[in-house]
Amino acid sequence: MAWALGAxxxxxxxxPAVGANALPTMRAAFFIGVFAALGAIAQGGSISETVGKDLIDGxxxxxLAAAAGLLTSAAFIAVGVRTGYPIPAAFATTGAIVGAGLSLGGAPAFDTYQRLGLFWIAVPFVSATIAYGTATLLRRDDVPEEVGVPALAGIVGVILANVRLAIFPGPDGQGTLAGFVSQRVGRIDLFGVYDLIGVVVSLAFGALVFVALRREMHASVDAGIRKFLIGLGAIVAFSSGGSQVGLATGPLEPLFDSLGTPSILLLALGAIGILLGAWMGSPRLLQAVSREYSQLGVRRSIAALIPGxxxxxxxxxxxxxxxxxNIIISSVIGSGLVVGSAGVSARKIGFTVLAWLVSLVGAGLVGFGFYRVLALATGA
Known part of the structure; x- marks a missing residue:
């Protein structure tokens, strides 16, 4: 399953970096594996717990149910890789685990489904809107690129300072750079709500990123923009590893808990699978997403990655x-619409949305039936 996620x-x-010719396909596949594997270990714990414990009640x-769910979702994703129509792993995995859990005798966790559904429905609209707005801003003649692009990088830097990572201590095992510095210096509450030290650290980190990229762009605008695009790709790949690894490791959480095995080992297992999958299977979908959905330049590619x-x-x-x-394709479409709908393949989008719906419902039905078959075959 982790291999399928990596691919x-x-x-x-x-x-977007491949589509903008800022990075060759095979080199991009190498970077995907490395950064996604690091993100899986540093940020994968919260998603893993949700998938493993919150989708089924009772x-x-x-x-055996985990095996049925993982095999089902991995098969759906593999079909997407083979056909070039990316199957949302979250949809396939959620459907498969829910189906297997219901077949096991569990009850639907409606509160969790409502929370997931609202977030999933909002994602394509929010992602496409942010991408469209960012791409529009980057195309404005009254906003110099030497200011607009570094400003976007500064915003990314502010967010990075507040990203939860396992390397920083925190209440649930993950803390942020801003929070870590605030703890060391001494927290100062502003209006009883904001951590003043954390705010200062965040703004300082954002300013540092702004200044660094602006210096690069003074030397060469095109080179600076391409470096920012590749850097964004690395950050988003890191984030994807943190969010996706739980889809592979989550169903095994109850098993590892019962054995008393540290969860970091489970995340490391998922990270290895993602690393190998990215290196071996990602080039096909890199080409599909970068060239078949919308023709993007470097600037619109940046707009496609920021919401992700x-x-x-x-x-x-x-x-x-x-x-x-779901996120990146929506962003690619939103940024591509800046130059009109002619740059977006409506047929490809329509088939993709249909594949997403089929994956969610189909994986649930297959997972339900597959567990029954395995249970009969093993006498469970």
Whole structure:
């Protein structure tokens, strides 16, 4: 399953860079594997717990049910890789685990489904809107590129300072750079709500990123923009690893808990699978997402990645499994619409949306039936 994720859902973050000819396909596949694997270990815990424990009430996912769910979702994703129509891993995995869990005798977790559904429905609209607005801003003649692009990089820097990572201590095992510095210096509350030290650290980090990129663009505007695009791809690939690994490791959470095995080992197992999948299977979908959905330049590619980063980190903070295919494809479409609908393949989009719906419902039905078959075959 982790291999399938590396080949499919972790591919889109570098697709805009490939589409803009800022990075060759095979080199992008290498970077996807490395950064996604690091993100899986540093940020994968919250999504893994949601998938493993919150999708079904009344029963714990058994090893046999986990096997049925993982095999089902991996098969759906593999079909997407083979056909070039990316299957949202979050949809396929959620459907498969829910189906297997219901077949096991569990009850639907309607509160969780409502929370996931609202977030999933909002993602394409929010992602496309942010991408469209960003692309429009970058095309404005009254906003110099030497200011507009570094300003976007500064915003990304501010968010990065507040990204939860396992390397920083925190209440749930993950903290942020801003929070870590605030703890060391001494927290100062502003109006009883804001951490003043954290705000200062965030703004300072954003300013540092702004100044660094602006210096690059003074030397060469095109080279600076391409470096920012590749850097964004790395950050989004890191975020995708953190959000996607839980789809593979989540069903095994109850098993590892019962064995008393540290969860970091489970995340490392998922990270290895993602690394190998990205290196071996991602080039096909890199080409599909970068060239078949919309023809993007470097600037619109930047617009396509920024919402992916923001939404992914919000989902990780909330513990919501998401599909990076959904986010990035929506962003690619939104940024492509800046030059009109002619740059977007409506037929490809229509088939993709249909594939997404089929994957959610179909994986649930297949997961339900597959567990019954395995249970009969094993006498469980």
């Amino acid at each position: 499919s859902s972790n591919s889109p973050p570098f697709a 029963v714990a996912i058994s090893p 980063f923001i939404i992914a980190q919000a989902a990780i903070a909330l513990g919501i499994p998401i599909s990076f295919n």
